[in-house]
Amino acid sequence: MxxxxxxxxxxxxxxxxxxxxxxxxxxxxxxxxxxxxxxxxxxxxxxxxxxxxxxxxxxxxxxxxxxxxxxxxxxxxxxxxxxxxxxxxxxxxxxxxxxxxxxxxxxxxxxxxxxxxxxxxxxxxxxxxxxxxxxxxxxxxxxxxxxxxxxxxxxxxFNRGFLVLRPISWKSPADILEKIIAYEAVHAIDSWADLRRRLEPSDRRCFAFFHPAMPDDPLIFVQVALTQGIPGSVQALLAEDRTPLAAEAADTATFYSISNCQAGLASISFGNSLIKQVARDLAAELGGLKTFVTLSPIPGLTAWLEREGRDWNGADAARMRSIAADYLLNAKRADGQPVDPVARFHLGNGAIVHDVHANADTSEKGLAQSGGTMVNYLYKLPQIAQNHEKYATTQEVIAAPAVVSLANALSRSRA
Structure with missing residues (x-):
């Protein structure tokens, strides 16, 4: 230590x-x-x-x-x-x-x-x-x-200056590990064996913010997969029979789950600082990491489609990607912010919409909330501040050209 x-x-x-x-x-x-x-x-x-x-x-x-x-x-x-x-x-x-x-x-x-x-x-x-x-x-x-x-x-x-970033590993105290299982809000941890697969391999990381006044209770934590290339399926990322990758061989850090732990700290922002700090620490530890990206759910998609009266049942993979891209780029609240809460979080942190994937989360929850689609938000570290300022000023959703093309293709098909 x-x-x-x-x-x-x-x-x-x-x-x-x-x-x-x-x-x-x-x-x-x-x-x-x-x-x-x-x-x-x-x-x-x-x-x-x-x-x-x-x-x-x-x-x-x-x-x-x-x-x-x-x-x-x-x-x-x-x-x-x-x-x-x-x-x-x-x-x-x-x-x-x-x-x-x-x-x-x-x-x-x-x-x-x-x-x-x-x-x-x-x-x-x-x-x-x-x-x-x-x-x-x-x-x-x-x-x-x-x-x-x-x-x-x-x-x-709970200002950032008071928070302490601590790595969570399979060797962390059992009471902390129990809370990681209990607080996981994105992809449920089904067992201790499931938790072990997320913490122990060399290509897996977990980090949490703690406060000195609450030393045994994480405030927010993020799970990270070290990968070669940008993944497009959470089931593949978490597969029981996957072969772990040597950390030094990874070129991408994928943030696949961010969970707020304390209901009483709602609207107190930690995620922005957490992602940036973890990205900086991982970049310092592993020089081969060049890409920092999420594999994120799209929790509001199917509910929005139903409110809009749009039929998506039976859509093939290509159409689901276009539907998801259109939603992420064009579905806005009255204040100009995106409808999707995860999009608001990452775009507000300075990320861009990098890619969307069909059949990316085939769990019951994933199919119910987004028809199985997921999205990569890309954090280009030198551009985070610029992207954040642009989004805060204009609410413009910054997206990769391929995602814009997907959204435009859906618009043309409806015309």
């Missing part, structure tokens, strides 16, 4: 005690929340935070929703105070008038969340709390506004 790994092992050492207060406080969770925001002592504040988190874990969904509604309304901003302090700052800008405006414009519930995070192990608890909020708060404007406070704070707490 490197010196850095030794240091991180020390940082990641399990030393968190259970968040259970020494004695029960008779006040309601709402009263405890108000007391925590007003607490001036560190010890008393930690005790209150521990009590609130312990209570929240034991709540039913109805009780959690009630608690969220309370802090969303009782700890909201004071609109009059915001207006008056803004007027004062505009009339006489100064450090004091600006400080007053900032204090008025930040809701007290943000301070509540910060103070809840002051006890050991609370960060993971708050991530789970936000997962509950996202699940229970859909359609309630006050709770959706409360989520913006969680998201604002999490964006700072």
């Amino acid at each position: 490197t010196l850095l790994a030794d240091l991180l092992s020390t940082v990641f050492e399990r030393r968190y005690r259970e968040l259970v207060p020494s004695r029960r406080d008779g006040r309601s969770p709402d009263q405890l929340a108000r007391a925590l925001v007003g607490a001036t002592g560190e010890i008393s504040g930690r005790a209150l935070a521990s009590e609130i988190l312990a209570r929240f874990r034991a709540m039913s969904d109805d009780e959690k929703r009630s608690f969220f509604r309370h802090i969303a309304t009782d700890m909201n901003i004071d609109s009059e105070a915001v207006r008056s302090t803004l007027d004062a700052y505009e009339h006489a800008p100064s450090r004091d008038s600006y400080r007053a405006f900032i204090a008025a414009s930040e809701p007290r519930r943000q301070e509540l969340i910060r103070r809840l995070n002051q006890v050991p192990g609370a960060t993971a608890e708050l991530v789970r709390m936000r997962a509950d909020l996202l699940r229970l708060g859909r359609g309630e404007p006050e709770l959706e506004a409360l989520d913006l406070d969680f998201r604002h704070l999490f964006s700072s707490w």
Whole structure:
């Protein structure tokens, strides 16, 4: 192990005690929340935070929703105070008038969340709390506004500078491997033998981001196949009887599965940094790697075809490729972004649509969501920033000429 790994092992050492207060406080969770925001002592504040988190874990969904509604309304901003302090700052800008405006414009519930995070192990608890909020708060404007406070704070707490990239191998701790199986969201891992085939061979890699406050729980992980050439079938990539390739013989790194692990960190972007960091690390390790590409699902394709009233049943491989290319390049939301969520992710990261493949995922899930089609997104490392800026500015889907031709061929056939 490197010196850095030794240091991180020390940082990641399990030393968190259970968040259970020494004695029960008779006040309601709402009263405890108000007391925590007003607490001036560190010890008393930690005790209150521990009590609130312990209570929240034991709540039913109805009780959690009630608690969220309370802090969303009782700890909201004071609109009059915001207006008056803004007027004062505009009339006489100064450090004091600006400080007053900032204090008025930040809701007290943000301070509540910060103070809840002051006890050991609370960060993971708050991530789970936000997962509950996202699940229970859909359609309630006050709770959706409360989520913006969680998201604002999490964006700072889970900033890339705090994240640690760790390789996952067959020799990683069993509890980490169990979570990789549980969190895999793209191509299900059916058994320990299946996991071993994805981690142990010399042409396979897996990397995950961890946070020092959650050392045993990956935030996001990516699985990589080292290949010769760009693959067009995930079944071939994961076949039990395939012959492993010597890592040094590979010319392509194929990112075939990226899984977010924490529902409570939805919309907190890690994937962009993860892909770029892994690509840089692999390029430094293996000088023969020249191509960095994904083999990605097209999860929205068949649902979109059904909404559009387009018939795709019985289409041959050539037509399915054209249908997929047309969808990826031309199916847009009202805001100009692609309909497909995976396309939005990779295009927003600076990739281009490189190729589409029919019969690429013949699993039940793959056939149901995309008729078995898959797509390669190509990451040309020197052009990522340029592609990202162009996409962010214009929402233009940058694609290889062959993909554009496929999409145009479908348009001509419908004309």
